[in-house]
Amino acid sequence: MTEDSKPFAGRRIVVTRAREQASGVLSALRAAGAEAISLPTIAFAPPAEWAPLDAALARLAEYDGLIFTSANGVRAFFRRGQALGLAPARPARAWLCAIGPATAAALAEQGWRADIIPADYVAEGVAAALAGRELRGRRILLPRAAAARDALPRALAAAGAEVDVVAAYRTELPARARAQARRLFPAGPGPRPDTVLFTSSSTAENLARLLGEDYRERLAGVLLASIGPVTSATLRRLGLEAGIEAREFTTDGLLAALASGAPRPRRAPGANSST
Numbered sequence: 553m554t555e556d557s558k559p560f561a562g563r564r565i566v567v568t569r570a571r572e573q574a575s576g577v578l579s580a581l582r583a584a585g586a587e588a589i590s591l592p593t594i595a596f597a598p599p600a601e602w603a604p605l606d607a608a609l610a611r612l613a614e615y616d617g618l619i620f621t622s623a624n625g626v627r628a629f630f631r632r633g634q635a636l637g638l639a640p641a642r643p644a645r646a647w648l649c650a651i652g653p654a655t656a657a658a659l660a661e662q663g664w665r666a667d668i669i670p671a672d673y674v675a676e677g678v679a680a681a682l683a684g685r686e687l688r689g690r691r692i693l694l695p696r697a698a699a700a701r702d703a704l705p706r707a708l709a710a711a712g713a714e715v716d717v718v719a720a721y722r723t724e725l726p727a728r729a730r731a732q733a734r735r736l737f738p739a740g741p742g743p744r745p746d747t748v749l750f751t752s753s754s755t756a757e758n759l760a761r762l763l764g765e766d767y768r769e770r771l772a773g774v775l776l777a778s779i780g781p782v783t784s785a786t787l788r789r790l791g792l793e794a795g796i797e798a799r800e801f802t803t804d805g806l807l808a809a810l811a812s813g814a815p816r817p818r819r820a821p822g823a824n825s826s827t
Contacts, residue, residue, distance in 0.1 A: 558585030559811040564745040566736065568593040568755040569803075571726070573624075577749070577803050584811070589745060591733060593758035595726040596624060599698050599719035602632065608693050608718050609633050612643055615716075616690040619649045619678060620666075621704070622697070623658035626650075628720035629695045630662050647685070651678055652802060673801040674782055679707035688712030698722035699754075701782070723754055725761065733762040737770040747775040749806060750794075753786035760790050768792065779806045 563586045567574050571592040581588035599605065608615075609632065620626050633640040642648065642664050650656035650666035652673030659666055670677035691714045694705060698719035708715045737744050748771070750756045756778075760767040768791055778784040778794035780801035787794050796813055798805035 561585030563587065563747060564589065565747040565749060565810075566591050566745045567749050568759055569749075569751050570594045570596060572596075577751075577807070580807055584807075589736065591736060591759075592726045592729060593733075593755045593762060594723045594752075596628075597722050597724050599722050601719075604716075604718040605629070605632055605695060605720055606636060608695065608716055609636060609638055609640060612640060612693075614691060615643050615646050615693045617647045617649065617682075617685075617687075617692040617713075618643070619651075619692060619694045619704070620655050620659065620696075621651045621675065621678070621694070621700070623654045625696050625720050626655060626658035626662070632720065649678060649682065651675075654802065674780060675701055675704035675707075678704055682708070682711075690714065691716070693718070695720040701753075723758075725758055730762045733759060734764070734770075737763055737767075737774070739766055739770060744770075744774065747777060747810070749777050749779075749810070750783050750787065751779045751803060751806065753783050756783060756786045756790060756792070760792075777806060777810050779803070 560581055561584075565581050565586045566589045567577050567581070568591055569577060571590065574590050574592065578588045578590055609629075620629070630640060647667045648659065648664060649668040649670075650659055652669065656666040656669055668681050670681035672680070687708060689712060692708055694708075694715055694717045696717065696719070699722065705715050705717050748759070750759075763770045771792060775795045776787060776792055777796040777798075778787060779798050781797065784794040784797050796806075796809050798809045800808070
């Protein structure tokens with residue numbers, strides 16, 4: 553690999569994705585010359601109760617549409633079906649929407665083909681993609697994380713749809729992540745990574761929780777790279793600013809934006825460069 557193909561040479565880049573999702577991004581960063589550091593800020597767990605998802609799986613044939621907003625939701629949905637001794641069959645009358653290509657690929661692994669993939673891989677993009685369909689009186693199933701934005705359910709309800717929002721999984725802080733986070737981003741002067749990749753609002757919120765009340769000071773001078781406008785808005789709400797935002801809201805889009813537009817981050821006063 554030539555130097556030109558290693559745009560991240562000498563960079564220390566933190567990946568905040570869940571451990572089981574991070575390998576592809578870490579490998580791509582290392583191939584491009586970075587010291588890629590895995591700092592999972594999210595772990596996946598079963599929902600607080602299974603009853604709503606179980607009921608939806610039992611009456612799957614009654615739905616007119618199914619919407620999946622993450623690959624995690626797809627996998628959790630099918631895992632639960634298998635645990636119940638079911639092989640979820642796609643309802644014959646239902647259309648199927650995936651929020652983006654990764655979610656569509658997860659469905660394809662189960663033999664389900666997405667009919668709708670929005671141009672923008674966010675909840676608002678899903679709502680826009682469904683705007684031309686008759687939704688009034690239609691039953692729609694939305695299996696997703698227990699804690700998620702309400703923008704999509706509100707838009708569907710406003711269009712007259714009957715929406716069943718069911719938790720397929722929940723996210724939590726990983727065990728032992730706090731010590732690693734605070735070691736990587738010390739209080740006061742000291743070497744630290746120069747870039748952090750955020751792939752969801754939860755990764756941003758959870759890193760702040762892991763670092764503690766002084767998270768802004770600990771992240772001073774670090775380049776924050778966001779997968780899209782929703783995550784960037786979360787960073788702003790936290791009093792932080794995304795220095796890079798992906799145009800295509802995928803991990804590949806995030807890496808492309810970082811490679812093409814990333815300035816060397818400003819160092820906080822007294823912070824040492826570490827390569």
